Amino acid sequence: MFSKGTKRKFADGGEEISDDGLVAARVASSYSLQRQSLLDMSLIKLQLCHMLVEPNLCRSVLIANTVRQIQEEMTHDGSWHMVTEAFCGASQSPSERLVATEVLCRSREPDAEPKLFSVISYEGCREEEVVADETLCSVSVSDTVSNVCLSGRMGQRWEKSDVEREEEALEDSRLGSGDDDEEIDTEDESTPEGPKTIGQVFGTFEIKNGSPGPDSALEELFSDVDTSYYDLDTMLTGMQSAPKMGPYDLLDSLAPSHSSPSIVSTPNCRSDLNELDHIMEIIVGS
């Protein structure tokens, strides 16, 4: 289930390492590898929730708690510090933001690209080979960012609607004055607030790049689904056959023997995409 043949890091320095020490080092590195793979798997699960139906809150909460646990342990170990230092420098306090946040949700800054992969594969041995691949970087960034756009929209709907819009809508319907325009306006007002309220788990996972802007929320909704749909499709196609490498393929190569999560979750995504297609037709009225 876990990777067996991955490169091991040996301790620096010319000290002699005893057999026991070597075994302990192997066990420790195997554990941290397993933990990292679990973290990656969890982050993927949070991103790839159903796009059509509201995500299962219980499942998301449990996965988020798992990620939090891993994060806490890694912070305690000191390995978290190492991870965040690798890419974000001194700009942010590492414990406040999770790996995925930086990795998957950085906007289209060119200097982010190499860092993207150095974080996923935070073991230094991978860094060079990944950074060198220009195609890899460019494809992945756009894919992941678009993926985040999509899920960002989802998360926004989920969170924002829970906090503000939905309750107002409920009140409206109870009072019998469910006015569509009113509701959209409410959404407009609350839209700029969305990204700012993000700090921790649900915020950072779901909503990332830049503020959505003051445009009509509906227009945004559709414009995002429109473009991201195709990108997501490309990315998911990349997951099954491997003409292009996406971040998920990279994860596969990192932890080869733990069976690729992409294969497990892809069938669900594919049917979701078909449903998304169907729903888009209904919305667009074609």
Next chain:
Amino acid sequence: MDGHGDGQSRWCLSQVKGAVDDDVAEADIISAVEFNHSGELLATGDRGGRIVIFQQEQENKSLPQCRAEYNVYSTFQSHEPEFDYLKSLEIEEKINKIRWLPQKNAAHFLLSTNDKTIKLWKISERDKRPEGYNLKEEDGRYRHPSSLTTLRVPVFQPMDLMVEASPRRVYANAHTYHINSISVNSDNETYLSADDLRVNLWHLDYTDRSFNIVDIKPANMEELTEVITASEFHPLQCNTFVYGSSKGSVRLCDMRASALCDQHSKLFEEPEDPSTRSFFSEIISSISDVKFSHSGRYMMTRDYLTLKIWDLHMESHPVETYQVHGYLRSKLCSLYENDCIFDKFECCWRGDDSEVMTGSYNNFFRMFEREGQRDVTLEASWENGSPGCPLKSWRVSTGSRRKRNEIGVDCLDFSRKILYTSWHPQENIVALATVNNLYLFQEKLN
């Protein structure tokens, strides 16, 4: 095991409902199973929003060893798919729960719910119709006044039985999150509905108002770490209810204490065993179902690997713990990967509270005898075993040797799972749903 040397259990297959081929439409997958209070009716809900009710036929006196069969009584569309235009999301029509109301007159009432809306359905029979109207023909056309020469009194004539299901109430717009439970109160006037973060109290007669009695939504959604997973009213005390959480705790609340029962009266939580702690500890402790015993003295909780029976007087730990499929403990990472670790299994009590039952993977289900501390693993399969033939019990082994009726952990089929089960309130008949079919098992009568 179950006391029989040859591995045969007391249970035998009675009936199988549904398509026997492997190709099942998503809409036909059963998502709820519930006997009514007399056991005469069995309701099932599916992902397509339909409800099918089966009725137990009158017993055939000449064949005492065969209990009566269940046949289709009524089929209707309970919930339709909806589209939430505000969020651009579909609201699934899948039936999450069905609960029967105790019968008060000739008609039967049940509550059914999907993620957002609860409906009260009246199922009534019509086996007579009035005939002999003076002004109308049989087909409804008005008779010509000049053709009326005599006066007669319309009389009821027997007709073929017609079962009608009509929606009597629709309780909508009270839940922001997905409804996971409904429970009818013992006062027969109110019921509760629970979603991920709130529990609401309704009066059956009023659809335009519901009272929020539990709200665990944090002020800041980013701080959310725990959700409500199941909730039920006490079977005898109308002021008491419980709700289970994703962190493995169950809270008992008394509605007399305050209007908003955020402060629990009792907290049932077993301290974690530090030796088995892992990253999955919280997920597997999440309560998937909570059921009071018929007596009201005990409560049963189901989490991913175990069944626990709690005495309501003791909060510190359960009085009985049963391992459902402990052999999965070493497979948790794979089960997390394929999402099986999030499966929510239901559980149920036997009518006299002496036994409990729950489902597992590979179409296995487990029954636990409380007094004798015996348990048995049976398989729901129409291939292995014919109606009337006693089922063989199974064992799951972790080793490499295989005996008869043993299966290795790695051979288990995790796509075939039994999540929904219901036990007849008076007889020893159990109904359970596999992905494809509804199975009815009954206890062999000696």
